[in-house]
Amino acid sequence: MSRFGSQGPNGKGIDDIKTKIHQEILSLMDWQHMESLAPERLRQELKALTEELIQTHKLALNETDRRLIIQGIQDEMLGLGPIEPLLSDPTVSDILVNGPYQVYAERHGKIVPTDVQFDNEAHLLRVIDRIVSRIGRRVDEMSPMVDARLPDGSRVNAVIPPLAIDGPLLSIRRFAVVPYTVQDLISFGAMTAGMAELIQGLVRARLNLLVSGGTGSGKTTLLNVMSASIPTDERIITIEDAAELQLQQPHVVRMESRPPNIEGKGEISQRDLLRNSLRMRPDRIIMGEVRGGEVLDMLQAMNTGHDGSMTTIHANSPRDALTRLEHMLGMAGLKAESRAMRQQIGSALSVVIQVSRLSDGQRKVTSLQEITGIEGDVISMQEIFRFDQTGLSPEGRVLGAFVATGIRPKFAPRLSTRGIVLSDKLFEPTQLWS
Template identity: 60%
Template structure:
């Protein structure tokens, strides 16, 4: 009988378990984990020594999984390792993940409730579920093991990460966004962040059901997209900007040609006529980089009806404004900012990066004529995402861009469980864009803007 079995039997007959016994049992758990990883590494290495993976990878995935399973079973029998069926099955599955997938991350990627996976060096993996961070039991054997997984991710899309290029943005086959940063920039070891997106893209009705916005706000946003108003989506990191952009793009008519431009492709547009462009980092010699600005310029020669930029973060802001002002109406983009006013200031600062030497007033006039609406999204302290403001740009007064808020979310407090309390409501202002929507056959009812209607 093992030590663990003896402790368990002793505990069944004694209700008061001394703290020393609990510490001993935890130590045994750590020892068992260590032994398991040693066994897995041993079998994995023997498998690599015995087979040519480059040949095996030509097999269909189902057959390859079965071949690996049979080989692992054979090695376990040859080594005469005494493990039960559950442990044997877990070992086979883990080695399959090591060879074909992303190792310890595979079970997390298979969990649909997880939205973010955050690897803080090899022995600490956090996930986000329903807006809350949780520490998991998953971990890598060491930092070299984690580096192998990072290399596997980035090499699949033709990118690299090493000491000369220690930061990389990449994506998984399902569209999940990946960021990795390694030593010498990461002091304690490699760091990996994976931002996941739902397998089934969310719809506007889902956001209404989750109380991220109201039916009135959803109706107005749908009308703005259909009537080809230029829209800027603003928000902080993890606030849901890309998710909202995906949902809003669902209202673009199927007859239109859409060109998307991203640093790491993650948009999941459902239209039949979508052309996707992605930036390219410099190669080992520091050459061959293709930035977003070059893609925005090139996209204008591709006869787009709309241009969608995943995130504006540099001098491409100038080309985006010019596109919006020269016939590519209905274009959309996202930007990192805490308020709609801050979003416009950031766009102005990014235009200055284009080195056009334009006076501030001229830049603001470009912004005020190009962008119709700024939609602000926020990740609340309880982890929920909400559309907290829809503001219309109405023009210029002197050197200042004028805006008016159409819908807002007012936070009133926090309950005993940390859940945000508040409500959505209209401000009572009927927007100027209502006339444009009417021309497009999308009349907006007066009750949509009734400030007396409160949505919890």
């Protein structure tokens, strides 16, 4: 039985028929002519050629099988083969390929198995090579790991043998074609309208913000949503390891780091890009994620006139995020006492926003904390909002509520001087939202 769940004539599976027609098309194609065609025209040519071969070989196929074969060949020639339907499915956020015969997809925050398979390891390797070659990267035994991206901005990571023991591994982190808005996050239950109003005010008032969270918790999504509140007359520079941000302002300069080549040369790090960006007259700098020595230059930029800059970091809590920043400063070669490092962090950053993916797949802003300065040798923080989990429903859905702690933040006067007036009711501790 083929993975399509049907059989062709003479007991042949639909997959076998598709493979043979695909091979015949490869031998018949005029590649120079095909490469000159627009993608949509090429898709039509492939459909016509496939139908002609089905007719020539007198294959007794029903309409469903015929459509599956045509679609499969179009996906193989123009797209990414078997996973192309997953890429066109808006409910799929991550695609995880564990060798040619095991493909998982994340839907609504949960990872589930699919019935998608590749023909063999060579088939999967061809798809990986097609992805990385589009952006001038290579993957082979000398360079068995690669980071790349698809034309839609989705992030791709591939690992091949000998590092991958059970066959090539492929991970695709997808991003919405149409970026989420703050209203979308409110409707998803990721935050309340009041929290959204405050975050938008923080961005417009040019406070320096740090978004903290684990893998897949929604840090980049929140950063995108936050950036929508930046005025359109500001010059924004984004710096990322793999371009993921989708800013909508007209004056955005996007830069992406470059890994070393096969000889270990030519690397351009985020730190190199950040240092260069300071000469490009930015109003704000948005760094996709700090993970190394670039943190020193980022904090210095925040402290020297680039107010309103933002970045993300991998951490499980706001306090852990600040500890990680301190460790990274040490990695950057900053030879200073811990107190001096903490003063640098405390003066550069104003707010830490923690996002989390809960056990049921929901993503929420679980804490919003203000950095108020240094007390002794400790960076002092106060929590303004948090999400309190109260339990689980019989279906496994997380139950809980957003709550204001009752603390009025010290940055409130700064917001009011920028014309951003927040209601006192926003911070009343009696306010609860489910």
